[in-house]
Amino acid sequence: MGCDIHLFAEGYTADVRNNALRNRGPGNRRWKNIEHWYRDDVWADLRIQGDGGFSRRDLIDGHRDYGLFYLLAGVRGEEEEISWPPIAKPRGLPEQMDELVFRYETDEMEIGSIDCHDLSWLTLRELKESGYGGRLPLKGWVREDEYEKMLEFDAAGKPYQLAFCDEKSRETPEAGLVYREWLGYLNLNLTMLISRLEALKEEWRIKSDDEVRIVFWFDN
Template sequence: MGCDITLFCEGYIKEKWINIDRWYRKDDWPEIMVTDTEGFDYVDLIDGSRDYGLFYLLAGVRGSEAYNSYPPISPPKGLPEERDALLKKEYNYGNVPDNMNFHHASYLTLRELKESGYGGLMRLKGWVDEADFDDTMSRVLRGDRCQSHFVDIKEGEYRRQGKVYKEWDGYINLNLTDMIEKMEQLKKERRIASDDEVRIVFWFDN
């Protein structure tokens, strides 16, 4: 069964948390009077991606530390008590008795995402397809930003067949890297001062 993420970005503005990646076209901010008949401007932080590597790093979804050397940024925290009305509406809409598949709800500030170290180049090690790895490293040397797929050293030997062991400086998840950059841009556009005042709020469903 597939797993999807619902994810919003919020900023702490005028002493309250307000959604900043979707906003109501009439009055800039989604508030309690948002209706289904009006459209939204929208910045998709993860480009609609069903990226299980990203899901694992955000909240331990679709992965296990028993087989992964890089732990999740944080265990799921649940939804924050104070959040934008649009998030409350979206979560309550799907979380009804005949659709109780929402799980691993959580939130992470821009500071937490950046301090994880997962957004930039980091030291990686694992088992790779040699031809694919060499091609990726050549592209990196040309200045491209790309991600090399690898089998973690904690994985079983059967996953390593036909692969070679490497250590390198690379990106663990480019969707996470891109999301952090988009959050930085939203922070700048909304004139928010602190990385603690920009966050993602998210949950998963099967």
């Protein structure tokens, strides 16, 4: 059975209108979804229908990336067979989150259209401090031609995610694979996610990595 992710970016910030930050002082700040733009007049009382009011940016381009799911919350992977632990085990939804997104998503969950599991959240600081978004010392079994391609990309300064069988995996490597050690990217979707969160942080003029986060869950 396939597994998908529902992922939203939130910032601890003031209201926004016409894509420009309005200065109402620190008392107006709250956790708000920051990868959607929607009208903010009476937004908390608005009962949206479908995607009404939203213009969404997909932070991971709709990828069903089980490697990413594992790194975010340990979903679709086993620590005994992977050299890197998840950034954090699932924590549930935060105490306070964007109410418009919460209403929309929990409405779907309540009517049974989402088999929801492993709800969690992570701050931009946690994502960055994991180190998983940058180059890491990696080792395992790879295809020789793919390894050579990765070296070519690396020499040109281009990021490349090399598929490999981890050295801790209990599976017998396929015939034709060779063991290699290299410096490379573990998951480029996570690298892209961090980069896009950094851009949202700047766009919303948020100062701290602790005030930008992703809220997410999975469904089968």
